[in-house]
Amino acid sequence: MTAATVELPDTRRRVHRRIGLREKFAPYAYIAPFFIIFLAFGVGPLLFTAWVSLHDWAPLETEHDFIGIDNYTAMLADPRFWKAVGNTFSIFLLSTIPGIILALIIASVLNNRSLRAKTFWRMALLVPNITPLVTVSIVFSSLFSRDYGPIAWLLQVLGLPPIAWDADPFTTQLVIAIMVIWRWTGFNALIFLAAMQAVPASLYESAEIDGAGRWRTFISVTLPLIRPTILFSVVTSTVGGMQIFTEALLFTDAMGGNNGQGLTMTLLVYGQAFNSFHFGYASAIAMSLLFIVLLVAGINFLLARLIRSA
Numbered sequence: 001m002t003a004a005t006v007e008l009p010d011t012r013r014r015v016h017r018r019i020g021l022r023e024k025f026a027p028y029a030y031i032a033p034f035f036i037i038f039l040a041f042g043v044g045p046l047l048f049t050a051w052v053s054l055h056d057w058a059p060l061e062t063e064h065d066f067i068g069i070d071n072y073t074a075m076l077a078d079p080r081f082w083k084a085v086g087n088t089f090s091i092f093l094l095s096t097i098p099g100i101i102l103a104l105i106i107a108s109v110l111n112n113r114s115l116r117a118k119t120f121w122r123m124a125l126l127v128p129n130i131t132p133l134v135t136v137s138i139v140f141s142s143l144f145s146r147d148y149g150p151i152a153w154l155l156q157v158l159g160l161p162p163i164a165w166d167a168d169p170f171t172t173q174l175v176i177a178i179m180v181i182w183r184w185t186g187f188n189a190l191i192f193l194a195a196m197q198a199v200p201a202s203l204y205e206s207a208e209i210d211g212a213g214r215w216r217t218f219i220s221v222t223l224p225l226i227r228p229t230i231l232f233s234v235v236t237s238t239v240g241g242m243q244i245f246t247e248a249l250l251f252t253d254a255m256g257g258n259n260g261q262g263l264t265m266t267l268l269v270y271g272q273a274f275n276s277f278h279f280g281y282a283s284a285i286a287m288s289l290l291f292i293v294l295l296v297a298g299i300n301f302l303l304a305r306l307i308r309s310a
Contacts, residue, residue, distance in 0.1 A: 046290070049283045049286055049287060050287055052279055052283040053072070053287050054280070055067060056070075056280050057278075057279040057283070058277060067280070071280050071281045071283070071284035072288075074281065080268065081288075083263060084256070084260075084263045084267070085292070087169075087261070087263055087264055088264045091177050091180070091241070091248070091264065092241035092242060092244070094177035095177035095178075095180035095241055096241045098177075098181060099180065099188065099237065100234060102181065103185045103186075103188035103192055104192055106189040107189045107190075107193040107196055108196070108218060111197065122193070124186075125185075125186030125187070125189055126186060126187070128183045128185075133183075133246045133250065136179060136183065136247075137179070140178070140179050141250075141251060144166075144175050145165075146162050146166075147162060166257060166261075166262075167257075167261075168261065169259070172252065172257060176247045179251070180244065184240070188237070191232070192226060194229075195228075199221065199222060204217060204221065231301075235301075238293070238300060239293055243266050243289070244266065245264065248263070248267050249267055254270065254271050255271060265288075268285055269289070272285065
């Protein structure tokens, strides 16, 4: 027996050990860039925001006084904060629920086998997403103008008085909600359409054999099978709906209008940070918004679990 034959098993053992370690850590190396970027641009700013919220933070000063939870107590006593919370939830409900229902209807229509020019209609749904928000806001401001525009002309033809859409809280929030619906309904419809096309055709054929109509098939077959996708869209719409900013800013102003009728939480954060330069107070509002979003998302998950178990 030579020395080479004696060392061969140890060499093979070391090679197999290296290959095993490589295969064990390779998946972590592939996903590491995402987590590094997430820690740098997600968790890092979040922790810094929480730290700033505990200080009287002025951007032009080098020293910042630690004041504990004073920013949070001042926030809870601020009527503008509660108005922003109410406006945010109002716009969220006016936009999210109708938007999800409309997206389901559009996806169901596009899933019809007899529909022609399917590719064209699917591409058309993405037009609102690629349209700049500034352009959208200008168009909607013209549409809902008090003295001119097609809606003002229609009210005049019908003999109705003009409506100052940006003066009343309900009309202001309704216009902002319509802008959100117009922008995101097509995107959600495409997500629902992809989920509907993944439903086995045999289930539709079985429902048709059993005599189920389109409505009964949609309720009993389509909706239960795309429920996880609906939950995903509800959660993402919740996160986006609680952070409405650009639509409210461009339709009203940085203060949310004369009476704060369009003031949202993100708009309040922007005003406190970059108009009043109260970065500590703005950070406290931002942290409260984070907990509200997590709370609403948690409620969505609980409701989905209850519906799934029912």
